[in-house]
Amino acid sequence: MIQGTHVHALDVVFLKRFSLLLAFLAAVGVGLILAAHHLNATMAHPADPTITRNTDNRIAPIGEVYAGATGAAQQAAAAQAAQAAAAANVPFGGRTDGAEIFNNGPCTACHTGGVGGAPKLDATGIGARVASQGIDELIKKAIAGFTGSTGTMPPRGGVAGLTDDQIKATVEYMVAQSKK
Numbered sequence: 224m225i226q227g228t229h230v231h232a233l234d235v236v237f238l239k240r241f242s243l244l245l246a247f248l249a250a251v252g253v254g255l256i257l258a259a260h261h262l263n264a265t266m267a268h269p270a271d272p273t274i275t276r277n278t279d280n281r282i283a284p285i286g287e288v289y290a291g292a293t294g295a296a297q298q299a300a301a302a303q304a305a306q307a308a309a310a311a312n313v314p315f316g317g318r319t320d321g322a323e324i325f326n327n328g329p330c331t332a333c334h335t336g337g338v339g340g341a342p343k344l345d346a347t348g349i350g351a352r353v354a355s356q357g358i359d360e361l362i363k364k365a366i367a368g369f370t371g372s373t374g375t376m377p378p379r380g381g382v383a384g385l386t387d388d389q390i391k392a393t394v395e396y397m398v399a400q401s402k403k
């Protein structure tokens with residue numbers, strides 16, 4: 224019993240002191256919280272760069288974000304359309320078949336019958352001209368057009384869409400025919 228009482232008394236003392244200690248620590252804790260709160264309120268807060276970036280992204284104009292892609296798509300479509308139009312505008316689908324171009328194109332109208340002084344596809348016509356000037360000169364003049372002593376040869380026979388290669392092939396055909 225005596226020992227029990229003794230222990231009980233010690234317990235009470237311990238509890239009192241421990242309670243005081245707890246109260247003191249609690250007070251320190253509250254003090255720290257208040258101090259931290261105060262410090263936080265007085266400190267300057269630099270903007271969080273991540274938040275700033277996210278905000279900028281969020282309020283960035285949508286048009287600007289998509290302008291690049293839209294412009295590129297439009298350019299690609301325009302380029303494709305231009306290419307398709309060019310292909311459609313090149314006579315004979317761009318083929319360089321001299322016989323086809325001469326007979327189905329503008330050339331035959333003048334050169335088969337010698338209309339307007341156009342040299343025919345024979346020895347005295349184109350044959351004589353290639354002999355005196357050489358085929359490269361004939362090609363050059365057929366492309367550029369010229370007015371000579373017998374009449375006027377329109378540039379590319381009047382069909383501007385004919386390519387240099389097509390005129391070259393046609394003149395080569397005319398020269399070959401004139402030798403037959």
Ligand code: HEC
Nearest residue numbers: 329330333340341361364365371372373374375376379380
């Ligand atoms: C409207 C009529 C006409 C048409 C169409 C025409 N030519 Fe001619 N061409 C002429 C005449 C006229 C000359 C001769 C001009 C002269 O020497 O005075 C000539 C000359 C030429 C010559 C000779 C050039 C030289 O240096 O002597 C060549 C090559 C020729 N034409 C190629 C062509 C070809 C290729 C075509 C078709 C793409 C064509 N021509 C369509 C009227 C025409």
